[in-house]
Amino acid sequence: MAIYQALLELADDHLVLGHRISEWCGHAPMLEEDLAMPNMALDLIGTSRTLYEHAGELEGKGQSEDDLAYLRGERDYRNCLLVERPNEDFAHTMLRQLYFAAFMYPYWIAAEKSSDEVVRGVAGKAQKEMAYHIRHAGEWVIRLGDGTDESATRMREAVDALSIYVDELFDSSPAAQEAEAAGVLPKRADLRAEWDKTIAQVFDEALLTLPAVPFAQRGGREGLHDEGLGHLLAEMQSVYRAHPGARW
Amino acid sequence: MYSQGLIGADGRTDETPEFLEAFQQRVDAEEKIEPTDAMPEGYRRTLVRQIGQHAHSEIVGMLPEGNWITRAPSLRRKAALLAKVQDEGGHGLYLYSAAETLGVSREQMTEELHSGKAKYSSIFNYPTLSWADIGTVGWLVDGAAIMNQIPLCRCSFGPYARAMIRVCKEESFHQRQGYEIIMTLAQGTEAQKEMAQDSLNRWWWPALMMFGPHDGDSEHSDQSMKWKIKRFTNDELRQKFIDATVPQAEYLGLKVPDPELKWNEEKGGYDHGEIDWDEFWRVVKGHGRMNRDRIKARKAAWDNGAWVREAATAHAEKRRTRRMAAE
Numbered sequence: 001m002a003i004y005q006a007l008l009e010l011a012d013d014h015l016v017l018g019h020r021i022s023e024w025c026g027h028a029p030m031l032e033e034d035l036a037m038p039n040m041a042l043d044l045i046g047t048s049r050t051l052y053e054h055a056g057e058l059e060g061k062g063q064s065e066d067d068l069a070y071l072r073g074e075r076d077y078r079n080c081l082l083v084e085r086p087n088e089d090f091a092h093t094m095l096r097q098l099y100f101a102a103f104m105y106p107y108w109i110a111a112e113k114s115s116d117e118v119v120r121g122v123a124g125k126a127q128k129e130m131a132y133h134i135r136h137a138g139e140w141v142i143r144l145g146d147g148t149d150e151s152a153t154r155m156r157e158a159v160d161a162l163s164i165y166v167d168e169l170f171d172s173s174p175a176a177q178e179a180e181a182a183g184v185l186p187k188r189a190d191l192r193a194e195w196d197k198t199i200a201q202v203f204d205e206a207l208l209t210l211p212a213v214p215f216a217q218r219g220g221r222e223g224l225h226d227e228g229l230g231h232l233l234a235e236m237q238s239v240y241r242a243h244p245g246a247r248w
Numbered sequence: 249m250y251s252q253g254l255i256g257a258d259g260r261t262d263e264t265p266e267f268l269e270a271f272q273q274r275v276d277a278e279e280k281i282e283p284t285d286a287m288p289e290g291y292r293r294t295l296v297r298q299i300g301q302h303a304h305s306e307i308v309g310m311l312p313e314g315n316w317i318t319r320a321p322s323l324r325r326k327a328a329l330l331a332k333v334q335d336e337g338g339h340g341l342y343l344y345s346a347a348e349t350l351g352v353s354r355e356q357m358t359e360e361l362h363s364g365k366a367k368y369s370s371i372f373n374y375p376t377l378s379w380a381d382i383g384t385v386g387w388l389v390d391g392a393a394i395m396n397q398i399p400l401c402r403c404s405f406g407p408y409a410r411a412m413i414r415v416c417k418e419e420s421f422h423q424r425q426g427y428e429i430i431m432t433l434a435q436g437t438e439a440q441k442e443m444a445q446d447s448l449n450r451w452w453w454p455a456l457m458m459f460g461p462h463d464g465d466s467e468h469s470d471q472s473m474k475w476k477i478k479r480f481t482n483d484e485l486r487q488k489f490i491d492a493t494v495p496q497a498e499y500l501g502l503k504v505p506d507p508e509l510k511w512n513e514e515k516g517g518y519d520h521g522e523i524d525w526d527e528f529w530r531v532v533k534g535h536g537r538m539n540r541d542r543i544k545a546r547k548a549a550w551d552n553g554a555w556v557r558e559a560a561t562a563h564a565e566k567r568r569t570r571r572m573a574a575e
């Protein structure tokens with residue numbers, strides 16, 4: 001059960017962030033980004049599907065990927081707070097992506113040593129995707145940080161707004177701790193140095209500094225979310241829940 | 249998607265009869281006209297307008313479908329819809345590039361879309377009101393687009409013809425995917441069946457309108473045919489579409505909302521009721537349900553993104569300056 005829970009945390013991170021990026025579709029600042037952002041959303045949603053399916057199998061109660069995605073409410077979602085933060089503007093969106101990918105990239109590299117075959121399979125594919133997300137989002141953070149006065153201001157505001165959600169990435173819930181001890185998932189706390197390094201490189205070029213965080217926000221892993229997640233799920237789950245048992 | 253069959257060729261020209269004759273001979277010989285070739289100004293203007301309109305249709309078309317990405321009722325459908333809408337954006341980009349070979353910039357075309365000077369397919373001025381609409385749009389709208397675009401793969405203008413070959417492959421994938429969504433609904437619960445029928449009821453006539461006015465009412469269509477930009481008339485294409493689509497609806501047990509629809513053995517095609525041309529022209533002229541919202545959304549995306557584009561330009565400039573200073 002612990003491994004099931006830990007996989008859900010990971011799957012929820014990917015689905016919620018993929019959903020958030022997909023909200024941009026058709027509204028991006030330029031056509032090139034209207035093509036790039038769905039790519040990232042597709043990567044994330046694709047990973048979530050494999051993880052949900054695998055979690056459902058391990059649980060053994062016949063829950064499909066869609067049951068897990070569409071029938072759990074906000075208190076049951078276990079994603080970290082960072083991924084549910086609203087898009088706000090392009091600076092927030094790209095920084096959120098960079099923060100997440102800078103965490104997931106070393107995570108998936110470490111997960112190649114997982115004792116779980118499905119996790120190893122995801123790790124191979126997802127680390128390449130995360131490398132691309134770091135590059136794409138990182139380049140934008142640099143352009144915006146070292147662009148115009150307005151873009152630099154917006155970028156600094158994004159850093160200020162999102163940095164309080166970073167520490168939570170490296171926390172392991174009791175379920176995750178069990179999965180880590182069993183060798184199924186990598187130890188989150190071990191990835192901090194790598195994350196710091198990636199961000200430092202980007203921020204150096206972007207003329208940004210990582211602020212001191214007086215109080216880091218936490219709670220996603222216990223289902224204690226911000227107010228926005230309930231709305232996201234209400235929208236996402238509306239059709240599925242209106243037609244119980246229907247196939248799509 | 250597709251620019252509806254409204255584009256009349258612009259026949260005005262200052263060229264000599266000899267030049268026009270020589271150009272016509274190249275077209276008649278099925279030679280491809282390339283961007284650097286000499287061409288009549290009217291030919292160039294017609295293509296700029298048509299390709300631009302087509303590109304805008306792809307971009308505006310992302311909005312009604314994007315409307316359901318966040319509500320797609322399964323993760324598989326969500327991913328497929330995201331990929332589809334992304335494809336449409338890719339078509340837009342590809343078409344803007346084709347138009348740019350004729351000397352008009354993407355910015356300029358975008359401004360014309362926002363000011364209302366340039367049109368896009370009226371089909372996107374109808375709202376998507378249920379998940380079934382995502383299936384119907386793929387099935388009917390991409391289906392009609394394919395009918396229009398397959399002949400364009402042989403268009404006399406090389407870049408447009410080549411763009412269409414690539415685009416048509418993806419559109420036919422979209423069409424099959426849309427049909428499969430509707431099939432799943434038609435074989436589903438009562439509520440799903442109703443959703444599918446309601447959706448067909450709302451989209452059938454607008455889909456037929458995508459082919460444009462009757463041949464007799466379509467201005468300058470002859471010149472486009474002569475230049476081999478167009479290969480079939482509006483009514484011919486519409487008939488093909490109806491003949492291909494009605495059996496697909498019947499197979500699903502859905503009713504096409506046209507009481508006059510009847511198989512005509514003699515002509516080997518369906519007879520059908522008259523399109524509401526008042527509605528057609530009303531929507532073309534900007535009074536459809538979604539005309540204002542669509543342009544408003546496109547403008548908002550563009551305006552809200554201005555600071556991002558400016559930053560990208562400023563950053564590129566800074567890098568260039570630094571590189572030069574280092575040399």
Ligand SMILES: [Fe+2]
Nearest residue numbers: 249250339393
């Ligand atoms: Fe198209």
Ligand SMILES: [Fe+2]
Nearest residue numbers: 249306336339
């Ligand atoms: Fe398209």
Ligand SMILES: [Fe+2]
Nearest residue numbers: 249390419422
């Ligand atoms: Fe399409």
